[in-house]
Amino acid sequence: MIKSVINIILILFCCTNFLSAQDELSRQLNFADNLFEEGLYFDAITEYKRLLFFDENKKYDFDINYKIAVCYKKGAKFDESIKYFSLAALSAQNEEDKFEINLQIVRLNILRKTTGRSLQLLNDLETKSNYSQKKEINYWRGWTYMFDDKWDSAAVYFNMVDYDHELKNIANRVENDKYSVTFAKVISYILPGSGQFYTGNYLSGIMSLGWTAIWGYLTADAFIDERVFDGFAIGDLLFLRFYRGNIQNAEKFAVQENIKISNKALRYLQNNYKGIKP
Amino acid sequence: MLNSNFIKSILIVFLSAFAFTNGQTNDIFSPQNRLKFGNSLFYQKDYLRAIGEFKSYLNSENNDTVKFKMAFALSQMGRHIEAEDNFKGLFFTPDLSEEAKLEYFKSNFFRNDSKMFLQLINNSPFIPEKYERNINQLKQISMLTEENSIPDTNEIKNLFSEIEKIELMKFYFRKVNPEMKSPETAAWLSAIIPGLGKIYAGEIGDGITSFLFTGVLSFLAYDNFKADHKFRAWLFTGLAAWFYGGNIYGSAAAAQNYNAGVKYGFDNDLKIYLNSKNYYLPEYEFLNK
Numbered sequence: 199m200i201k202s203v204i205n206i207i208l209i210l211f212c213c214t215n216f217l218s219a220q221d222e223l224s225r226q227l228n229f230a231d232n233l234f235e236e237g238l239y240f241d242a243i244t245e246y247k248r249l250l251f252f253d254e255n256k257k258y259d260f261d262i263n264y265k266i267a268v269c270y271k272k273g274a275k276f277d278e279s280i281k282y283f284s285l286a287a288l289s290a291q292n293e294e295d296k297f298e299i300n301l302q303i304v305r306l307n308i309l310r311k312t313t314g315r316s317l318q319l320l321n322d323l324e325t326k327s328n329y330s331q332k333k334e335i336n337y338w339r340g341w342t343y344m345f346d347d348k349w350d351s352a353a354v355y356f357n358m359v360d361y362d363h364e365l366k367n368i369a370n371r372v373e374n375d376k377y378s379v380t381f382a383k384v385i386s387y388i389l390p391g392s393g394q395f396y397t398g399n400y401l402s403g404i405m406s407l408g409w410t411a412i413w414g415y416l417t418a419d420a421f422i423d424e425r426v427f428d429g430f431a432i433g434d435l436l437f438l439r440f441y442r443g444n445i446q447n448a449e450k451f452a453v454q455e456n457i458k459i460s461n462k463a464l465r466y467l468q469n470n471y472k473g474i475k476p
Numbered sequence: 477m478l479n480s481n482f483i484k485s486i487l488i489v490f491l492s493a494f495a496f497t498n499g500q501t502n503d504i505f506s507p508q509n510r511l512k513f514g515n516s517l518f519y520q521k522d523y524l525r526a527i528g529e530f531k532s533y534l535n536s537e538n539n540d541t542v543k544f545k546m547a548f549a550l551s552q553m554g555r556h557i558e559a560e561d562n563f564k565g566l567f568f569t570p571d572l573s574e575e576a577k578l579e580y581f582k583s584n585f586f587r588n589d590s591k592m593f594l595q596l597i598n599n600s601p602f603i604p605e606k607y608e609r610n611i612n613q614l615k616q617i618s619m620l621t622e623e624n625s626i627p628d629t630n631e632i633k634n635l636f637s638e639i640e641k642i643e644l645m646k647f648y649f650r651k652v653n654p655e656m657k658s659p660e661t662a663a664w665l666s667a668i669i670p671g672l673g674k675i676y677a678g679e680i681g682d683g684i685t686s687f688l689f690t691g692v693l694s695f696l697a698y699d700n701f702k703a704d705h706k707f708r709a710w711l712f713t714g715l716a717a718w719f720y721g722g723n724i725y726g727s728a729a730a731a732q733n734y735n736a737g738v739k740y741g742f743d744n745d746l747k748i749y750l751n752s753k754n755y756y757l758p759e760y761e762f763l764n765k
Contacts, residue, residue, distance in 0.1 A: 251516050
């Protein structure tokens with residue numbers, strides 16, 4: 199009789215201990231989730247980490263590492279976020295979860311502009327993906343190229359997702375709006391200042407045209423007067439200096455304007471695009 | 477009957493014990509659990525969160541090691557003033573007094589105000605006996621970084637090992653005889669021969685260009701005056717004068733840039749070397765427990 203009672207007590211002891219620990223952990227999870235919902239990401243991370251620390255059975259490993267990663271991402275701590283997504287991937291139970299986490303890591307690489315790594319991860323994912331996953335991979339390839347300022351490549355991949363994809367149209371529009379750096383340089387070779395005019399920098403264009411015209415005239419005048427040394431000196435030191443400067447300026451302005459166009463498009467996507475963003 | 481009462485009492489005692497122990501072990505916000513969690517965060521170098529846990533623990537318990545860890549975490553986060561205040565509070569503790577004093581001076585050292593650090597060391601009565609050598613090493617190091625001080629070579633020889641001594645003496649000589657360029661000399665050189673000041677300041681390409689530019693413009697001015705082309709002559713005279721003056725100013729600026737580069741290079745090299753040596757400071761095993 200006494201023996202059986204002691205056995206019951208021992209079982210009770212084990213059960214209550216286990217249940218109470220589990221209860222405490224699930225309460226902690228709720229607490230951390232509430233902080234997360236309220237946008238208190240720093241505190242949420244602390245509480246998730248506390249839960250990880252006391253979760254001896256590793257029951258919450260996947261969920262918590264995932265949520266910590268999301269919190270770090272919200273706080274723009276991309277490196278930390280990748281670390282915790284990678285930890286979550288280690289405890290992922292199925293291939294879908296692993297795929298989802300890898301896409302999250304790709305998205306972080308897009309945000310921190312580590313394009314090479316992002317494309318490498320997407321290539322790895324593609325080898326073991328199904329049709330719908332391939333679409334998703336191409337979608338993120340498109341985003342990778344947009345962040346890498348290669349809008350034409352982005353349009354190609356969005357086209358693979360959907361022929362009439364909104365992002366494809368945006369990428370094409372940006373590519374069309376951008377100035378051709380080569381064209382700006384070539385027309386500046388032919389008519390100094392025209393590259394600046396092409397990119398809308400009229401004052402700089404007029405200045406370039408004026409300077410090269412003055413020094414060109416003086417160079418020619420010197421040669422006509424048979425002052426060969428004067429001609430070479432003015433031509434080399436002044437005329438060519440402004441002529442080369444005009445070509446470099448045309449290139450610089452075209453690049454600058456293109457950056458403005460890209461940034462404007464990215465800002466538009468950030469504020470107005472309703473689909474999934476990195 | 478006796479048997480049944482006995483079993484009942486055992487049950488009551490055990491169940492009360494369960495309730496008590498469960499309450500104790502499963503409360504993850506208990507001071508002991510906060511300490512465990514804080515230590516784990518501290519070990520992961522998540523110092524800000526570790527400090528939060530340590531503070532909560534210290535609200536109910538008194539523990540000098542935890543106070544030390546908290547101050548150490550503040551110091552690691554670059555919050556040196558707060559760290560100093562916290563280390564000060566441990567100056568008179570039985571076990572960590574010497575370490576706290578060392579860390580106090582270390583925090584002050586890392587505020588990157590060598591002058592203040594040297595003043596503090598020279599006037600403070602709290603130099604830890606156990607770590608006096610480390611403090612003196614820091615003193616010599618800060619003399620290397622402080623603009624108006626020169627380290628004592630005898631002290632360097634006494635305080636550091638053979639290899640360290642050689643390395644530090646190299647820095648000493650770089651500090652005592654810095655390869656600086658005089659802006660005034662650079663300006664005068666460029667006034668005598670355009671571009672020479674720039675060459676003196678290490679900008680050889682710029683120097684040659686300046687010489688050619690000013691020379692050619694001056695010649696063009698002279699040539700045009702000779703040919704009676706008044707407008708062009710004055711235009712080139714103006715340009716030559718502009719380049720000549722600009723070159724003098726540019727040479728002085730080039731010398732200043734050169735000097736700033738020398739100072740930056742010295743500070744940077746010294747910092748990299750001292751970082752690799754952990755500033756000759758000890759590492760505490762108890763921090764990792």
